[in-house]
Amino acid sequence: MTLRCDVMLETRLDTERIRAARRVIDPVFLGTPLYRCEALEPALGCTVSVKLETANPVRSFKARGTEVVAGLLADNGARAAVCASAGNLGQALAWSGRGRGLDVTVVASRFATVAKLDRIRALDARLELVDGDHELARERAAAIARYEGSRLVEDSLDIETCEGAATIGLELVDAGPSYDAVLIALGGGALATGVGHVLKALAPEVEVICVQPLGAPAMTHSWREQRVVTTESADTIADGVAGRRPIPAVLADLLQVADDAVLVQEASIIAGMRMLLDHAGLVVEPSAALGIAAILEDRDRFAGRHVVTIVCGSNVDVDAYHRWVGATPGPRS
Amino acid sequence: MTLRCDVMLETRLDTERIRAARRVIDPVFLGTPLYRCEALEPALGCTVSVKLETANPVRSFKARGTEVVAGLLADNGARAAVCASAGNLGQALAWSGRGRGLDVTVVASRFATVAKLDRIRALDARLELVDGDHELARERAAAIARYEGSRLVEDSLDIETCEGAATIGLELVDAGPSYDAVLIALGGGALATGVGHVLKALAPEVEVICVQPLGAPAMTHSWREQRVVTTESADTIADGVAGRRPIPAVLADLLQVADDAVLVQEASIIAGMRMLLDHAGLVVEPSAALGIAAILEDRDRFAGRHVVTIVCGSNVDVDAYHRWVGATPGPRS
Structure with missing residues (x-):
């Protein structure tokens, strides 16, 4: 079987x-x-x-994934990570990154749930808002990763x-x-x-x-x-x-x-x-x-x-x- | 130490x-x-x-205690248990007793939280209400235990x-x-x-x-x-x-x-x-x-x-x- x-x-x-x-x-x-x-x-x-x-x-549940991602990044000596998020992935990556000394940037829609955005900020992540929906946030996060050379964390693809x-x-x-x-x-x-x-x-x-x-x-x-x-x-x-x-x-x-x-x-x-x-x-x-x-x-x-x-x-x-x-x-x- | x-x-x-x-x-x-x-x-x-x-x-948290109580009762061949409860102990004893074939009676104040009483009934326990507070329920539960010869479960004393x-x-x-x-x-x-x-x-x-x-x-x-x-x-x-x-x-x-x-x-x-x-x-x-x-x-x-x-x-x-x-x-x- x-x-x-x-x-x-x-x-x-x-x-x-x-x-x-x-x-x-x-x-x-x-x-x-x-x-x-x-x-x-x-x-x-x-x-x-x-x-x-x-x-x-x-x-x-999102931290189950970001714990794996951030653990690998830290093991490989990475310093920074960026993701697009409706709020939960960003909050989780901020939490997992903070404990491992990673600089985390989260890109979110300016229409995202305010409580999620507040928590991302409180967890010491850099938060960037885009004037559009989650798909625009994904594009912007990819651009930041390319520009800064930081790891792009893509939910579901990674x-x-x-x-x-x-x-x-x-x-x-x-x-x-x-x-x-x-x-x-x-x-x-x-x-x-x-x-x-x-x-x-x-x-x-x-x-x-x-x-x-x-x-x-x-x-x-x-x-x-x-x-x-x-x-x-x-x-x-x-x-x-x-x-x-x-x-x-x-x-x-x-x-x-x-x-x-x-x-x-x-x-x-x-x-x-x-x-x-x-x-x-x-x-x-x-x-x-x-x-x-x-x-x-x-x-x-x-x-x-x-x-x-x-x-x-x-x-x-x-x-x-x-x-x-x-x-x-x-x-x- | x-x-x-x-x-x-x-x-x-x-x-x-x-x-x-x-x-x-x-x-x-x-x-x-x-x-x-x-x-x-x-x-x-x-x-x-x-x-x-x-x-x-x-x-x-009450079921942590009633699991121990009901387990001992079942091991000793008991058939019935009674307790006074503001609602949580009664619900927990009903749950623990149901799984072990015990007949559970719960005595509560008629002023108790309705949601708690509803759950006690839903868990197949017999519910008896007294026209007074929790201390009266304790007295009544003790009387039932004496009369019926069933085990009185006394919260905190047991x-x-x-x-x-x-x-x-x-x-x-x-x-x-x-x-x-x-x-x-x-x-x-x-x-x-x-x-x-x-x-x-x-x-x-x-x-x-x-x-x-x-x-x-x-x-x-x-x-x-x-x-x-x-x-x-x-x-x-x-x-x-x-x-x-x-x-x-x-x-x-x-x-x-x-x-x-x-x-x-x-x-x-x-x-x-x-x-x-x-x-x-x-x-x-x-x-x-x-x-x-x-x-x-x-x-x-x-x-x-x-x-x-x-x-x-x-x-x-x-x-x-x-x-x-x-x-x-x-x-x-």
Whole structure:
């Protein structure tokens, strides 16, 4: 069985390197909670477990990847790194770089979540804002890297970002897969290809389902058509997954490991955020509610099954969050 | 040094039994996140790490104790157990008992947090409400146990509840105590004596500070006067720590392990809840904000130090929570 999987699975990722990644990532990001949330289940009609990636110093899973990247850079004597980010990768790279003496530059859209930008600054990174969306930030980051000769960290393209995220998959497998499906937020693809690779390699019976907002569907359309499909715009509150130009190599990997890719409406994302707050006591950013949104939109598909949803981030602007979950902010201390 | 501590530390708790407890507790409750929350620090003036006890099936630390209790009961062929609870112990005992075929009865005040009562029912426990406070529930639970011949589980008095909670202390010590003080919510005393015992046994240089609401100060007054002091009433939103009649044996232990016990105002508890929501993305129940409240009320004491606060529970009524943190609930799906 193992042999057959090894033969069939031809992604850029390597299971042994993923195991090695687990040994270089700061333990504060590893061994995250995985637990059943029965209070969610009556409304969802299936067994739901949460893999919680928010209880760490950067409140998202992204540091699993940046720990690998920054560790390699430091080992190789690099001094600086630059990345484009909607906010979570930048915050994670700033955290990982700071501990290793790296100068980190993050390029972000000026429309990015303010709380994410504030945290990037607080972690001593240089922050540069572009007057456009994430794709423009990617172009600008590449230009800075060329000009300054610093390492460009490209989310999802750089294999370390995928293999770092893939350590979540190892933890899911180690927990003994009693679940039938894993719901994974799909943006650039690092999380989906990473976790998907490990599941297909070590627990191929588990269904790997990627979830993307209907307002930012480029990678899902690409997966369905088996070729890169770009979009002219992205319109979603799920800022962490709002790309428009899928990376061909990442798509190729995703085609190997994803059993399905589904699109969900904004209203479902918001309903998912509310449910996670009301019934699980979890504050999550929109991207982290995509899994619950997918269940809400297709209860029949999941009825009676055991589903794991990866709660991948909790960096939100407080006012926007209260607006989404249906409460208005009052006076704050 | 170890010898000296062993000689000096004369609590009912036993470090080796606590290590053994760790082996019988369901792993879903162990190895909880411990991480620094830098976003909290500018407002608090010290380094703050969170030990997060809410990301598990019962959203509080209480199952560490009930796992030990229920395991022993099942091993001894018991069929039923009863406890009084403000809600978290009852939920945890229901969870631990359900998995071991025990019939669990929980007695609670009819003024208890509705969300906690709902979860107790959902976990197949029998719930009995009394028209009074937690002390009346304790009396009623004892009467039921006598009448039915079932095991009465008494929070903080039963050594298993303390030694289960004490496994948090082992995890704090294992993480390598880089911190100067640990802030622990003080109610009946299981958490404080448990964690305090381990810290005093294995990391005696760490300051053990208990925090209780000014509106429910019985145990703190007892600790200060070194004798049991009861109060006529308890008035606090921190329902999990609202006892009025300290247990002598637990007080004796607390006198051995606590370096200090402080009282905080309701406004500080609410401010602490808000800060944990706004800056750490954590929904917590009032008891879990006591540590932050203590820092807010005495910034000078903690200035420049590294403090760990145990976030011990997140079971809140959604509407009350929104009221406390300054947001009003809107329409919900």
